[in-house]
Amino acid sequence: MFESLREFLHGLATGGARQFDENDHRLAATALLIHVADADGELDEEESARLRLIVSDRFGLDAGDAAQLVREALESDRASAGVDTFVNVLKRTLDGDGRLKIVEMMWDIVYADGDASETEDSIVWRIAGMLGVAETDMEILRRARSPGRWPQSET
Secondary structure (H helix, E strand, C coil): CHHHHHHHHHHHHCCCCCCCCCCCHHHHHHHHHHHHHCCCCCCCHHHHHHHHHHHHHHHCCCHHHHHHHHHHHHHHHHHCCCCHHHHHHHHHHCCHHHHHHHHHHHHHHHHHHCCCCHHHHHHHHHHHHHHCCCHHHHHHHHHHHCCCCCCCCCC
């Protein structure tokens, strides 16, 4: 949490030029990921590391651009009154498969520390519903990302 705050303050001190437009789906998705990661009141180091890795991998960004995106998304999340703005950007810019990938990323963040809190779980379900993701798809994505929580079927 403190590292994110430090990065944000560093951005302000160095001019804080924004690289990602407010209508960029990457900024909206990353802001939602931050919102989910911080839902339990703790943005711990495991979640922060996982967030940086997901942003870099999923959006094809180098470490510097990924860090910049996280800083800008943190700023956007802190300045927003809720998730509606980010959800609307994603609904406008992504198709159904793209929105499924965002939900998958949210589950990755939730399970970064090994367990989902009730608050985190609830927020992901609410955002996924706002994105128009079907409950059956949500459950599939959740089970796929849950670390060893679901028993494997024996065939």
